[in-house]
Amino acid sequence: xxxxxxxxxxxxxxxxxxxxxxxxxxxxxxxxxxxxxxxxxxxxxxxxxxxxxxxxxxxxxxxxxxxxxxxxxxxxxxxxxxxxxxxxxxxxxxxxxxxxxxxxxxxxxxxxxxxxxxxxxxxxxxxxxxxxxxxxxxxxxxxxxxxxxxxxxxxxxxxxxxxxxxxxxxxxxxxxxxxxxxxxxxxxxxxxxxxxxxxxxxxxxxxxxxxxxxxxxxxxxxxxxxxxxxxxxxxxxxxxxxxxxxxxxxxxxxxxxxxxxxxxxxxxxxxxxxxxxxxxxxxxxxxxxxxxxxxxxxxxxxxxxxxxxxxxxxxxxxxxxxxxxxxxxxxxxxxxxxxxxxxxxxxxxxxxxxxxxxxxxxxxxxxxxxxxxxxxxxxxxxxxxxxxxxxxxxxxxxxxxxxxxxxx
Numbered sequence: 001x002x003x004x005x006x007x008x009x010x011x012x013x014x015x016x017x018x019x020x021x022x023x024x025x026x027x028x029x030x031x032x033x034x035x036x037x038x039x040x041x042x043x044x045x046x047x048x049x050x051x052x053x054x055x056x057x058x059x060x061x062x063x064x065x066x067x068x069x070x071x072x073x074x075x076x077x078x079x080x081x082x083x084x085x086x087x088x089x090x091x092x093x094x095x096x097x098x099x100x101x102x103x104x105x106x107x108x109x110x111x112x113x114x115x116x117x118x119x120x121x122x123x124x125x126x127x128x129x130x131x132x133x134x135x136x137x138x139x140x141x142x143x144x145x146x147x148x149x150x151x152x153x154x155x156x157x158x159x160x161x162x163x164x165x166x167x168x169x170x171x172x173x174x175x176x177x178x179x180x181x182x183x184x185x186x187x188x189x190x191x192x193x194x195x196x197x198x199x200x201x202x203x204x205x206x207x208x209x210x211x212x213x214x215x216x217x218x219x220x221x222x223x224x225x226x227x228x229x230x231x232x233x234x235x236x237x238x239x240x241x242x243x244x245x246x247x248x249x250x251x252x253x254x255x256x257x258x259x260x261x262x263x264x265x266x267x268x269x270x271x272x273x274x275x276x277x278x279x280x281x282x283x284x285x286x287x288x289x290x291x292x293x294x295x296x297x298x299x300x301x302x303x304x305x306x307x308x309x310x311x312x313x314x315x316x317x318x319x320x321x322x323x324x325x326x327x328x329x330x331x332x333x334x335x336x337x338x339x340x341x342x343x344x345x346x347x348x349x350x351x352x353x354x355x356x357x358x359x360x361x362x363x364x365x366x367x368x369x370x371x372x373x374x375x376x377x378x379x380x381x382x383x384x385x386x387x388x389x390x391x392x393x394x395x396x397x398x399x400x401x402x403x404x405x406x407x408x
Contacts (some may be wrong), residue, residue, distance in 0.1 A: 002160060004145045006032045006129075009161040011136050011148070011174045015039075015111065016308040017167030018118035023316035023402065025125035025321065030333070032159065034150060034185070035132040036168075039119070047195060049110040051227040051303030053206075053219055056106055057403045058392030061313045064402040067121050074113035077222045078104035080204040087211045087255070093379040095387075100389050106302070108206075108219045108227060116306030122322075131159075139164065139177045145330070146286040153363070154355070161178075163330035165288050166316070170277055172293035180289065181280040184296075187357065189214045190237045191299055192230045194269045195221065196252065198259025202226055208301065209256060215300045215357070216255055228252065229299055230287040230347045237271050274298055276354055282342060283335040288315055294348050298353045306394050307349050313402035314341050320408045345397055352391065 008024065009016045013035030023031050054062075054076075062068040065276040078097075082105055084093040097105050106310040122128055134152035141147075146164045150157050166174040175182065194263030209216045221227055230252070232240060243251065249263040277296040282289040291308030318338040329335070378384050390396045394403065401408060 002142070002145060003152065004160045004162050005392050006030045006159065006161045008032070008163045008165060009034060009146075009148060009159060010165045010167055012167035012169065012291075013130065013132060014167065014169070014291075014292070015114055015118060015305065016312060017165070018066075018115070018122055019061075019065065019130050019309060020165060020167065020290060020312045020316060021125075022049045022067055022118055022121050023061075023312055023408070024319065025065070025122065025128060027320055027408075028127060029323065031125075031320075032127045032161070033122070033128065033130050033132075034087075034134050034136060034148070035130065036135045038133040038371075039130075047225075049107050049112050049195075050193065050270075051195075051219060051221060052111050052114065052305050054107040054109055055306040055392065055394035056102055056104060057301070057399065058306045058309045059104075059107060060405045061402045064313075064405065064407060065121070067117050070117035070120055071109055071114055074117055075110040075222055077220045078204050079106040079108060079206045079220060080104055082206045082208065083259075084208045085210070087209055093385075095385060095392075099385055100393070102362075102393075102400075104204075105389065105393055108221055110221075114180040136168075136174055136177070139174060141178065141284075141286050144328075154396075161330075162328065163286055163288065163319070163335075165290060166288050166293040168293055170275070170292040170296045172289070175279070175289055175293050178284055178287050180282075180284060180287070183278050183280075185276040187275060187298060188233055188236050188305050189231045189274045189298075189357075191272045191274055192195060192228075192232060192237060192240050192269055193272065194228050194230075195225050195267040196249070196263050197225055197265040198263050200259075202260060202296070207256070207259070210212065210356075211255055217299070217302070218256065218260070219302075228266075230255075231274065234273075236331070241269055241271060244247055276350060278346075278350065282311075282346075283332065283339040286330045288335055288338060290315060294342070295350065297350050298357050300353050300356050301392055303349050303353055303392070307346065310345060310394060310400065310403060311342055313400040314338055316402065316408060317400045341398065341400075348391075348397070 007029040009032045013033045082095040138149035207218040217229040219227040282294045290311040
């Protein structure tokens with residue numbers, strides 16, 4: 001048997017890949033994180049820092065891997081209330097953390113702060129090595145390990161591992177290299193993301209407003225700012241990006257309304273095409289997929305990163321449990337429970353987000369009446385509301401130990 005250089009190589013050092021490294025930090029396993037982008041000085045926080053919505057279950061996971069305190073002290077604005085409405089129609093729903101007896105439905109964190117917190121914790125583990133900047137150029141699967149050919153500083157190197165984890169994004173090169181098929185459905189929508197300052201305090205309230213061109217979300221950020229995720233038809237993107245700041249704020253005001261007063265300032269606008277990606281399988285021999293390498297969903301309801309973090313919690317549990325049992329966690333038969341476990345959650349979230357987009361983008365009058373009645377029913381019946389909150393907060397279905405607040 002050839003001796004591996006590492007027990008696990010995580011390809012992709014973004015937030016999902018770094019989270020898995022932190023989750024496995026206390027396992028004693030030899031871990032390498034291969035990241036293509038050089039780490040730079042984060043500098044001072046910027047008005048335009050991108051944000052990410054964290055579900056309540058994601059806080060539990062970060063607490064379990066020892067990262068939450070570092071995130072919270074840097075940037076974590078609680079979402080205590082969510083207001084959901086259908087622009088121009090009667091239906092609306094208000095969700096409150098108190099409905100579930102929890103302190104927040106979720107949190108909004110700046111991605112820069114989240115990344116810094118993860119790398120700070122990762123650096124405390126001597127069993128984790130960061131290989132950066134480096135790219136994987138080829139992979140060869142052998143009986144008892146995977147060989148990864150990487151390029152680092154213009155030099156070729158081969159590293160061997162018991163398990164390679166693809167955390168390298170929606171167009172995952174590692175996934176393609178091992179021949180795992182994926183199906184990508186392009187939405188006729190693009191998300192235009194920006195930060196704004198409203199006239200009124202957001203009071204830790206998130207807004208999801210469905211419009212005729214796509215969902216419009218405003219998320220509470222630390223201080224008085226809000227993060228805007230404006231999903232719009234592709235043909236509108238260049239127009240929105242080309243508006244002056246005053247034009248953008250005026251158009252946003254018309255789409256959103258006056259609940260937060262007059263919008264006073266907007267930062268840089270960035271556009272991201274939206275797609276639904278499904279993979280044929282999230283594992284093969286010596287390979288496991290997590291995060292966007294395994295799935296992408298529409299940003300409505302803020303489920304994407306949280307779905308990836310539940311991948312992390314589940315895979316970490318399968319690895320740790322199999323290692324304790326003396327099993328080879330890189331073997332396909334040992335990885336299969338991870339894939340089976342995650343399949344249902346992935347399908348459920350994909351169907352939920354895709355269904356919301358399709359139902360609320362359709363102006364067929366009978367469907368409009370039904371969907372608005374549905375919003376009103378959620379608002380009126382506590383049992384339905386709690387079920388909806390459990391789904392959006394990542395507390396639904398069979399959860400891994402970390403997502404239940406338990407250690408690995």
